[in-house]
Amino acid sequence: MKKRMIAGLIFIASVIILGGIYLTTNTKATTIYVPAKTLVQEYMSNEKSADEQYLGKIVAVSGAVAQILSDSPYTILLEGGSGYVQCEFKDEPTTEIEEGSSITVQGLCTGYLLDVILTNSKIVTDETN
Amino acid sequence: MSSAQRLMDRNGKIHFFSEAPLENIEATNKQALAALDLSNGKIAVSMLMKGFHFEKSLMEEHFNENYVESDKYPKASFSGQLDEFDASALDNITDSLQYSAIGQLTIHGVTNDVETVVTFKSIDSKISVRTQFWVKVDDYDVDIPKMVISNIAEEVLVTAQFSFERS
Numbered sequence: 001m002k003k004r005m006i007a008g009l010i011f012i013a014s015v016i017i018l019g020g021i022y023l024t025t026n027t028k029a030t031t032i033y034v035p036a037k038t039l040v041q042e043y044m045s046n047e048k049s050a051d052e053q054y055l056g057k058i059v060a061v062s063g064a065v066a067q068i069l070s071d072s073p074y075t076i077l078l079e080g081g082s083g084y085v086q087c088e089f090k091d092e093p094t095t096e097i098e099e100g101s102s103i104t105v106q107g108l109c110t111g112y113l114l115d116v117i118l119t120n121s122k123i124v125t126d127e128t129n
Numbered sequence: 130m131s132s133a134q135r136l137m138d139r140n141g142k143i144h145f146f147s148e149a150p151l152e153n154i155e156a157t158n159k160q161a162l163a164a165l166d167l168s169n170g171k172i173a174v175s176m177l178m179k180g181f182h183f184e185k186s187l188m189e190e191h192f193n194e195n196y197v198e199s200d201k202y203p204k205a206s207f208s209g210q211l212d213e214f215d216a217s218a219l220d221n222i223t224d225s226l227q228y229s230a231i232g233q234l235t236i237h238g239v240t241n242d243v244e245t246v247v248t249f250k251s252i253d254s255k256i257s258v259r260t261q262f263w264v265k266v267d268d269y270d271v272d273i274p275k276m277v278i279s280n281i282a283e284e285v286l287v288t289a290q291f292s293f294e295r296s
Contacts, residue, residue, distance in 0.1 A: 051203060055200065055203060056193075056199075056200065069139070070140055073159055075140050075160070086139060086140070086160060088140070088159060088160055108179070110177040110178075110179035111177040111179065111180075111203045111204065112177075113139070113160075113161075113175050113176070113177065114137075114139055114162050115139060117160050117177055119160065119179075119182070120182075
């Protein structure tokens with residue numbers, strides 16, 4: 001009886017651990033890393049194919065901060081060459097962002113208007129890249 | 130892009146609300162694009178459907194996948210005209226200024242005529258613009274299964290709010 005219980009507990013524990021590993025690696029795998037310039041270029045040249053690649057996906061976009069657009073909700077523009085990537089933050093970033101500095105922002109790509117748009121964004125530090 | 134003739138807001142706010150028996154449904158998009166042509170009073174607004182955020186993520190998922198099919202129809206848009214618009218009136222708004230607007234609203238790939246009243250206010254160096262109108266879900270071919278129909282109102286109240294930097 002006791003043996004069975006221990007075996008059961010081990011089984012449950014391994015399911016939780018494996019599930020956790022699966023989920024974390026899975027979300028990491030679906031993040032698409034792309035420079036702001038490339039993302040803007042792809043959207044400007046073919047919006048439909050860019051949507052197929054990025055719409056509804058988590059993207060990590062790197063580029064220089066062109067403008068801090070709004071404080072509430074915190075929204076910035078990343079320089080993308082012939083256009084911008086607009087990133088709306090979920091929470092105001094704890095580190096100060098300066099115009100001109102190069103950063104990587106991760107968020108949900110919702111598509112393209114005048115800018116390529118990210119929502120629920122956050123700053124990702126270089127260490128995690 | 131001449132900024133003198135066109136006012137633009139790239140992070141306008143669109144909110145919709147529906148009161149339903151079981152629970153109210155509301156969502157906000159804070160990254161809508163709006164442009165007002167000062168030479169002729171034409172307005173153009175566009176927004177991304179996946180940019181609407183709900184309190185419950187499950188609601189957001191249902192909205193995108195089952196109702197507005199945002200992978201297939203990623204955008205909603207309005208293009209219209211302010212009636213008897215005069216740009217010089219924006220320079221001296223005392224309290225508020227109202228224009229009626231008529232135009233076409235496209236959601237879920239379906240376009241309908243919409244009439245609304247747009248209110249302009251002057252706040253510091255900015256011009257604040259607000260409008261509110263009802264949208265009938267049925268007019269935009271949004272299929273809501275009978276099972277959940279009692280939980281979703283047939284009409285939703287849309288509020289749009291923009292802020293334009295004076296040129």
